[in-house]
Amino acid sequence: MPNLLAVQRTGRVRPVGRGGLVRRVLAVLAAGVTLAATPLAPARAAPAATVLPPLPGGTFGVAFGIDDNGVVVGYAGNAAGQMHAVRWSADGRRVKDLGTLPGDVESVAYTVREDGTIVGMSAGPDEVEDAVKWTRYGAVRLPGLPGATDTRAYGINEHGTAVGISSTPAGVHRPVKWSPRGKVVELATLPGDPAGGVGGINDHGVSVGYSGTPGGVLTSLRWAADGRPTVLAPLPGDDSSHASWINNKGVAVGHSFVAGDQPLIRPLRWEADGTPTVLELPPGDTGGSSWAINDAGYSTGYTYGPGGQAHAVRWAPDGTVTKLGVLGAGAAEGYQINAQGDVAGYTTSGDGATLAALWKD
Template sequence: MSIKRSTRVLALAGSLAALPFMLPGVAAADPAIAPVDLGTLPGDLFSEVNAINDHGVMVGSSTPLEPQIKHHATRWDAQGRITALAGLGGEQSEANDVNEHGVAVGWAHKDPARNQTAVKWAPDGAVTALPSLPGGDYAYANEISGTGVVVGTGNGADGKAHALRWNADGTVVALGDLDGDYGSALWITRDGRTIGGTATDAAGRNHAVRWNSEGVITDLSPGIADSTPEDMNDNGVIVGSARLSGDPKPVRWEQDGRTTWLEHPEIWPAWASAVNDAGVAAGGGYQVFGTTNPARWDGTGARTTLSTERGLGNDIDSAGTVVGLENEIAAKWDASGTRTVLGALPGGTYSNATHIAANGVIAGISYNEEGRSHAVYWPKTQG
């Protein structure tokens, strides 16, 4: 469900080096199937999906310039039809999440000076600016609950970046911090009661954190050198990676705050990228030098390597289906480990499945024959 994995996923996927080796128990692939090109807004060249809701509605951005520095907030309906979302008079905007009611959130520039604020879009596309903290001059929204509560980040008069919550009535609240200069609320449960994200302490170290409905913060990784949360499920369970010393290791922070270290060879770095409501996680890690492999961890933390080939797991649904990529082409693995190659656009040499919706629709990106990255999706009827 997370939208914050894609930057690391894409960067690592593009730099993986192929090193052949064998691991037992990996299922054979089905024939490749083709994605549907979601296209771009008129005049743009690139697009990307940032989130997909239970009904297959997608939001993200369409951009005219590489490396995608001019964002235009975009929505695609469940049939893949594209719509531009209104801005606030400035040049750029981006949609980061959409809830089951079709309400989207993100950010927009308020004026040509590029002052940025968090925004919310109604299902009909009408845009509303969300208030910033007193003295603040930027904010952005990351996620919205089913109850209309929005979370994100913004600065205040003190110049620090604060984790923020916008209540359903639109009022903004700064959430608790760890005495550092940065906090970001990345996820909120569907019922709006639990918020997950990241915050720095006074020494500048990054911590996975959780906030309750009162905005009280809990440090999930006290005494750890640093930790990076990657996703949170609707029970408030968070996954990511943490480092006691040396390389980061995959971890799951339970509802009660306990830390479950997920199985992985000790000498190699790894991380969990996504978690479903049963606590089953997807991600990846290195098992030989220079090559990551996609993985799934069960509720006990036991690991299943999904492929002997280089790749990553990016998202997981309630049935345990993992989506990601293998050898730079989008793939999915069902709960039994059977792999389906999801394919790329005609002439494309790279694709990546980044999100899977409750209805089985998969979204991601693919290069086209011109080498431009387009948002794509794989309807449930395909594979």
């Protein structure tokens, strides 16, 4: 999975947001470092962005996860300029610092469950990252693979099974799954592929992610609850794809591309039978990715134009796209979408600061 920590200490997003980070991941792999749907519902009108508050003294934030109650999680800057995992109330007015694991200095929350359980990562001064689960009793470390320097939990289902990445001692990301009790299991990648990651898991225990070659070719995988992988094909003409999320109906989303320097990334969804379908782009845009999809078939992510700037969007079940309202001309992306179609993500202020955002109809 791409590194989601795009915010610099100035509170500014590096160009192209998370999409740019995906391209950097592909460039590293390419350098040899081991590491149409049936219409169901019409598109909705574009909701305006509501800015979610940072921590006291902070100036930036990003919202990654949202549950069906409207509770949002992500990270926000504190007075010291550090990123701390936070939870925002459903009305968007109150922010709570979730803290870090003992001795750590920064943290990020990626997904929140309706019972309040949250997963993410916590990092120390040495920049070693540990996966973490927050419950009503506090933060608990989720173990990584032996010798791992980077471990993150990206998703969790209603049964408490979590998924994410954990690196080898050499820093190569591997796909992992944690049982509700916290036992870590490494998931299979394709034979010969050194890298991989898992982004989402549904309530049936089915998860999606990717398997990567040293040459930068990524293959989307869908893992059954017992860990058996199935390949999800890219769009016609492409040799690579990256699956990010899967809903309870087995429909997944992500992006497709031809491996190489600065590839054109196209957003797509896979039907439950694995059929890939390209998602619509706004006029003038050339690429993008879908990061998450709800059970009704609405998905969110970003698109971008020739200049590379990300635009937050929401796709209807028939694949038609709607741009989400933003504060100004800066970058914006949607990361997760709940049952009501509310989207968590970020927008950019006029002075270039990254701000956590919530889009609600």
